[in-house]
Amino acid sequence: MTTSPIRRRTALLSAALLTGTCAASLTLAAPARAEAVCLVNGLPPVIIGNVINGTPGNDVITCAGLPLDYTVNGLGGNDTIRVLELLSNGTVDGGDGDDTITVGNPLGATSGVLRGGPGDDTVTVIGHLDGISISGAARVEGNAGDDTLTAGVVTRGGFLLGGDGNDALTADTVGDSAGISSAVNGEAGDDTIRVRQLNATQLHGGSGNDLVKSSLPDILGNPTPVTVTNGGFVHGDGGSDTCTTAPASANNCEQH
Numbered sequence: 001m002t003t004s005p006i007r008r009r010t011a012l013l014s015a016a017l018l019t020g021t022c023a024a025s026l027t028l029a030a031p032a033r034a035e036a037v038c039l040v041n042g043l044p045p046v047i048i049g050n051v052i053n054g055t056p057g058n059d060v061i062t063c064a065g066l067p068l069d070y071t072v073n074g075l076g077g078n079d080t081i082r083v084l085e086l087l088s089n090g091t092v093d094g095g096d097g098d099d100t101i102t103v104g105n106p107l108g109a110t111s112g113v114l115r116g117g118p119g120d121d122t123v124t125v126i127g128h129l130d131g132i133s134i135s136g137a138a139r140v141e142g143n144a145g146d147d148t149l150t151a152g153v154v155t156r157g158g159f160l161l162g163g164d165g166n167d168a169l170t171a172d173t174v175g176d177s178a179g180i181s182s183a184v185n186g187e188a189g190d191d192t193i194r195v196r197q198l199n200a201t202q203l204h205g206g207s208g209n210d211l212v213k214s215s216l217p218d219i220l221g222n223p224t225p226v227t228v229t230n231g232g233f234v235h236g237d238g239g240s241d242t243c244t245t246a247p248a249s250a251n252n253c254e255q256h
Ligand SMILES: [Ca+2]
Pocket: 054, 055, 056, 057, 058, 059, 074, 075, 076, 077, 078, 079
């Protein structure tokens, strides 16, 4: 039986993630879809009802991938959670504490729910966050606390939501022309939102004094406007907001 290039590539990346060794020197069968390939503090976890739990303390949880409908909970403590790729409807929840969650890889799209929970969390989607046309299936939520949320391209029901606190949200491109809504919302607090291109998508600062600018500064490091296309719009919402968009008419931040 031959192994497809994609599955073989996933297996090699999985091996590198879990062992820290050179992927090129390994040959590992791709994990079965129903099998969660995770380590909790270096040990295989007990999986009950498709849920993988950390401990009340600080955990390091690494997963090569998550099958459909699996959940990883960091619980209390400052947890570090890494998932190579998150399949649709999977959930990663940092829980209490200042958690660092990193999901995805540059070769594929990530979907599912990533939740920082209470605390000052850093949630990063490497590469593409894609709801795969299931609205709300690709949500990155900072929740309470001052959170840092980052994704590359966000499309087809992809959501970046800061929650309470002073959050930093960053993405390259948000939205697509297919009419499937995505959203960026800083929500409450004084948020800094950086998006290079906003395509057919509504961006909201939420309450508080927000700053909205491009995620791609000029060569001198100066802020540049968000490029807004296909009916996208930047809403400052409450507070005293500073937004810069191209065209300038694609925001209402000066109305507050
Ligand atoms: Ca924990």
